[in-house]
Amino acid sequence: MITKYISKNISFVFFLEFCILFRITESYGTCSEIRGRCESRIGCSMALHTFGIACDDLTSGISEECTKQCQRALVSLISSENGAGMDFINCECGEGNSMEIRHCEEKKQRVQVCATDVINAWKSMDDPSVVISCTLALWLCEADSSCLTALNYFTENCSNLMKGRQCSSRCNNSMNILYQQKQAQKLHTCNCEGTEIGFDCSKMRKYTDVLCHNKTATYRQVGNHVDGNGATSFYFLTVPRGINDLLIVILLIVLNCLMS
Ligand SMILES: *[C@@H]1O[C@H](CO)[C@@H](O)[C@H](O)[C@H]1NC(C)=O
Numbered sequence: 631m632i633t634k635y636i637s638k639n640i641s642f643v644f645f646l647e648f649c650i651l652f653r654i655t656e657s658y659g660t661c662s663e664i665r666g667r668c669e670s671r672i673g674c675s676m677a678l679h680t681f682g683i684a685c686d687d688l689t690s691g692i693s694e695e696c697t698k699q700c701q702r703a704l705v706s707l708i709s710s711e712n713g714a715g716m717d718f719i720n721c722e723c724g725e726g727n728s729m730e731i732r733h734c735e736e737k738k739q740r741v742q743v744c745a746t747d748v749i750n751a752w753k754s755m756d757d758p759s760v761v762i763s764c765t766l767a768l769w770l771c772e773a774d775s776s777c778l779t780a781l782n783y784f785t786e787n788c789s790n791l792m793k794g795r796q797c798s799s800r801c802n803n804s805m806n807i808l809y810q811q812k813q814a815q816k817l818h819t820c821n822c823e824g825t826e827i828g829f830d831c832s833k834m835r836k837y838t839d840v841l842c843h844n845k846t847a848t849y850r851q852v853g854n855h856v857d858g859n860g861a862t863s864f865y866f867l868t869v870p871r872g873i874n875d876l877l878i879v880i881l882l883i884v885l886n887c888l889m890s
């Protein structure tokens with residue numbers, strides 16, 4: 631009974647993984663049709679674009695390694711809205727022996743090395759206890775049109791938060807709307823790895839904790855500075871331990887004075 635259940639499950643997983651190799655009868659359309667469908671949705675289109683960049687070395691044959699970035703791009707692509715990205719993974723290159731079709735088959739073949747890791751990551755997506763990297767969390771959100779819109783509002787309305795100045799009600803609103811998005815759930819708990827592109831993940835989290843949620847317990851404000859526009863900048867430091875921290879505090883206060 632149990633083994634039957636497991637083997638059923640596994641065949642589902644393998645279905646995703648190997649349908650490309652085993653030509654499952656169910657037709658999803660050709661790759662170019664599916665690409666067209668995906669590109670007509672902004673989120674899926676974004677995920678496809680990210681995949682193109684992150685997996686370029688692999689799909690073009692420069693490398694045979696499925697890098698972390700490429701794995702994440704694939705997870706984001708197959709998670710994108712309404713299965714649009716999933717269909718893409720399952721697509722068929724088409725009949726014939728044209729240059730385009732051969733190129734498509736080659737690409738698909740090369741991406742196969744990613745299958746196991748990607749499927750495992752994708753399976754754990756719905757498990758709230760699984761912490762993922764913030765890059766992937768961001769890509770998951772970007773792969774969904776409404777999450778992407780919320781993310782864009784957030785970026786627009788929270789520029790002062792990103793600078794550590796303030797959490798305006800406009801910004802806080804945008805953030806709350808963003809976190810209500812299903813595809814943004816992992817953004818709450820994701821792991822800042824320091825390799826995020828375009829933003830400072832751990833600073834962002836720190837500013838959000840302190841400025842928006844008043845979680846000052848783990849951070850301490852060591853000074854503030856009012857700039858020309860009357861906005862206040864805060865400098866935070868984790869709870870001091872000993873003399874070194876005292877020196878840093880003094881240094882920051884001195885810096886503050888110099889800057890004002
Ligand atoms: C965020 O900014 C956009 C565009 O500037 C605006 O349309 C939107 O209403 C803002 N969101 C909030 C919650 O204020």
Ligand SMILES: *[C@@H]1O[C@H](CO)[C@@H](O)[C@H](O)[C@H]1NC(C)=O
Pocket residue numbers: 797798799802803806841842843
């Ligand atoms: C931001 O929104 C949260 C959730 O509604 C609220 O608890 C918090 O007090 C708000 N913070 C600011 C600074 O407005």
Ligand SMILES: *[C@@H]1O[C@H](CO)[C@@H](O)[C@H](O)[C@H]1NC(C)=O
Pocket residue numbers: 844846
């Ligand atoms: C933040 O929390 C502290 C206690 O931890 C409290 O004294 C302070 O009034 C709070 N500030 C806001 C704006 O809620």
